[in-house]
Amino acid sequence: MNVAAVPPVVAVSCGDPSGIGPELAVKARAALGPSLPFVWIGDPAHLPHGAAVAEVTRPADALSVPGDHLPVMPLSFAAPARPGKPDPANAAGVIASIDRAVALVRQGEASAVCTLPIAKKVLQDGAGFAYPGHTEYLAALGGVERSVMMLASDRLRLVPVTIHIPLAEVPAALTPELLEDTLRITASGLAARFGIARPRIAVAGLNPHAGEGGKMGREEIDLIAPVLDRLRAEGMDLTGPLPADTMFHAAARAGYDVAVCMYHDQALIPIKALDFDRGVNVTLGLPFVRTSPDHGTAFDIAGQDRANPSSTIEALKLAARMSGSGS
Numbered sequence: 001m002n003v004a005a006v007p008p009v010v011a012v013s014c015g016d017p018s019g020i021g022p023e024l025a026v027k028a029r030a031a032l033g034p035s036l037p038f039v040w041i042g043d044p045a046h047l048p049h050g051a052a053v054a055e056v057t058r059p060a061d062a063l064s065v066p067g068d069h070l071p072v073m074p075l076s077f078a079a080p081a082r083p084g085k086p087d088p089a090n091a092a093g094v095i096a097s098i099d100r101a102v103a104l105v106r107q108g109e110a111s112a113v114c115t116l117p118i119a120k121k122v123l124q125d126g127a128g129f130a131y132p133g134h135t136e137y138l139a140a141l142g143g144v145e146r147s148v149m150m151l152a153s154d155r156l157r158l159v160p161v162t163i164h165i166p167l168a169e170v171p172a173a174l175t176p177e178l179l180e181d182t183l184r185i186t187a188s189g190l191a192a193r194f195g196i197a198r199p200r201i202a203v204a205g206l207n208p209h210a211g212e213g214g215k216m217g218r219e220e221i222d223l224i225a226p227v228l229d230r231l232r233a234e235g236m237d238l239t240g241p242l243p244a245d246t247m248f249h250a251a252a253r254a255g256y257d258v259a260v261c262m263y264h265d266q267a268l269i270p271i272k273a274l275d276f277d278r279g280v281n282v283t284l285g286l287p288f289v290r291t292s293p294d295h296g297t298a299f300d301i302a303g304q305d306r307a308n309p310s311s312t313i314e315a316l317k318l319a320a321r322m323s324g325s326g327s
């Protein structure tokens with residue numbers, strides 16, 4: 001593939017058409033115009049009424065679309081989109097949009113993938129989607145065994161080791177292999193995509209007070225510390241296991257480039273509390289760039305012109321930056 005010839009156009013999957021995804025695409029285009037070209041892959045009939053659309057056949061065509069029109073690669077869906085009422089009949093279309101975005105990047109026709117939010121249960125109910133989310137699905141599409149979810153803003157980067165599993169299953173799912181792979185992918189992803197050659201990685205404990213010397217749980221002693229010791233011996237810059245409750249205040253954050261957390265909410269609550277409107281979800285470990293806004297489908301406000309596009313705009317900017325086509 002001739003990398004120099006890849007058009008600087010981000011391929012955006014539509015997400016659940018009954019959520020705020022269509023509105024976000026229109027608002028992001030209005031905010032960014034031609035300065036950050038992207039193409040939305042979905043059903044034009046799902047866009048907000050009156051949205052100015054330019055249908056294109058290839059991402060490169062987006063480069064000549066006027067800034068007040070949304071470049072769209074049309075994809076037909078089985079059903080109309082009723083705001084706030086997700087329809088499992090559209091699940092196959094939602095997945096096809098992700099597949100198309102990834103294929104375009106892998107074929108060298110687009111620079112990066114930015115996904116708009118999906119509702120996992122709707123995809124499972126409607127299309128037997130076998131993945132807990134994009135992160136795992138994109139690993140399968142990219143042909144890698146494991147990918148890592150990272151939430152990033154100007155103030156904070158966070159990685160959950162376990163992701164979309166019940167809390168009760170977290171201790172058993174936390175294996176030395178999973179922790180080690182996650183740390184390695186995080187370090188290499190920050191080096192390759194963010195220019196941080198030797199990232200300072202803070203690692204949370206699982207239990208209150210990081211186990212309080214074994215009195216409040218033993219995962220820190222039996223599992224986390226040995227993995228950290230092994231990787232430190234290889235030269236990785238790791239601190240921890242740290243008590244999670246004191247890792248996220250401003251002074252603590254200044255001491256690391258990324259915090260690796262043991263479960264979903266330990267990682268996502270700090271960033272959503274601090275930076276809900278500007279957080280970006282990035283997948284590390286893929287052979288292509290993927291970003292996403294940090295929030296979900298927001299069915300409760302879909303179709304009401306209330307969606308804030310800031311996180312999507314940040315996701316598009318980061319996708320362009322990571323793929324070398326944006327500043």
Ligand SMILES: NC(=O)C1=CN([C@@H]2O[C@H](COP(=O)(O)OP(=O)(O)OC[C@H]3O[C@@H](n4cnc5c(N)ncnc54)[C@H](O)[C@@H]3O)[C@@H](O)[C@H]2O)C=CC1
Nearest residue numbers: 116117118119120292294295296297298300301306307308
């Ligand atoms: N990347 C993805 O595909 C993600 C998908 N989800 C999915 O989204 C669905 C809904 O999840 P929730 O937990 O309700 O989270 P949510 O993020 O969709 O909504 C939480 C609250 O924040 C508000 N909100 C979210 N984004 C907003 C925006 N851009 N502007 C204004 N208000 C906004 C919503 O109206 C709601 O009150 C679930 O099915 C979940 O699986 C959740 C997170 C990420």
Ligand SMILES: NCC(=O)COP(=O)(O)O
Nearest residue numbers: 132133134135136281292
């Ligand atoms: N809570 C984050 C989330 O649901 C996003 O997951 P993914 O679809 O990016 O894997």
